[in-house]
Amino acid sequence: MYMFTIQSLNGISAVSQSEPASVRLNVTTSRDVPPPVxxxxxxxxxxxxxxxxxxxxxxxxxxxxxxxxxxxxxxxxxxxxxxxxxxxxxxxxxxxxxxxxxxxxxxxxxxxxxxxxxxxxxxxxxxxxxxMSPSQLAVTSILVSMVILLLVAAAIVGVICYRRRRRRRGVTDRTGHYQMGQTMKVYIDPFTYEDPNEAVRE
Known part of the structure; x- marks a missing residue:
């Protein structure tokens, strides 16, 4: 229960010798109001x-x-x-x-x-x-991630294709050597043959 006092004041209330007119009200709150959210x-x-x-x-x-x-x-x-x-x-x-x-x-x-x-x-x-809003930031981050994944995948495919090409063919250097595998090299001297064309065929 709450008690309220209501007073009536005017311009001379501050200098008046008597108490201002007032009334008291008692208010009781209900217990059935909703609880706090x-x-x-x-x-x-x-x-x-x-x-x-x-x-x-x-x-x-x-x-x-x-x-x-x-x-x-x-x-x-x-x-x-x-x-x-x-x-x-x-x-x-x-x-x-x-x-x-x-x-x-x-x-x-x-x-x-x-x-x-x-x-x-x-x-x-x-x-x-x-x-940008969170949804726009999420879309942008997804697109950036996809681009990065595509670049990585393209790099991996390029490396694999390059290695396969190196395995399929030998690499000829400027001195006439032929690379057979990774460690052995064979040199063919055309002057040891009577017919130079035969050296080329071998």
Whole structure:
């Protein structure tokens, strides 16, 4: 139960000898209001928007959750009490028109037939800096990886083809030697033959 005192003041109340007129009100909060919302998390983000979602609170009575109220602000604005409010009928919301690379404080509360529950604990989420979104970065990284794999595969195929060509044919050097395998070389002197054409055939 809370007790409130309401006073009536005017321009001469400060110098008046009598107490200002007042009335007291007693207000009792309901125990059936929804419990605090939990699990507030960021589902997606861009340079100017945040997509948030949270866990639906479990009610211990016959009432149902009607909607949610989310309030958010920048850190400096939160200290000054400059909250902005957004209503949602589902357990998610998209905040748009935000500033780039800026952290935002977020709180959520649920409302049932008996009123609003307390706000959740404060969570901080940041928009992305200038540049590409996470999906674009993922696509770019995949393309770069594919190009690298293709280059590596082409290099491997080139090395294999080069080695096969070297095995299929001998390499002739400038002195008339013929390479037979990797270690043995045979020299044919055409002057040892009566017919030089026979040396060429051998």
């Amino acid at each position: 939990s699990g507030v998390r960021r589902a997606a983000a861009s340079e100017t928007s945040l997509s948030l979602e949270w866990t639906v609170p479990l009610l211990q009575n016959q009432y149902q959750i009607l909607d949610y109220e989310l309030r958010y602000s920048q850190r400096a604005a939160e200290e000054a009490g400059q909250w902005q409010y957004v209503a949602s009928r589902s357990s998610s919301v998209v905040l748009s028109g935000l500033q780039r690379a800026t952290p935002y404080q977020v709180q959520v509360r649920a409302r049932s037939q008996v009123g609003y529950g307390p706000f959740s604990s404060t969570r901080t989420f940041s928009t992305l800096p200038d540049g």
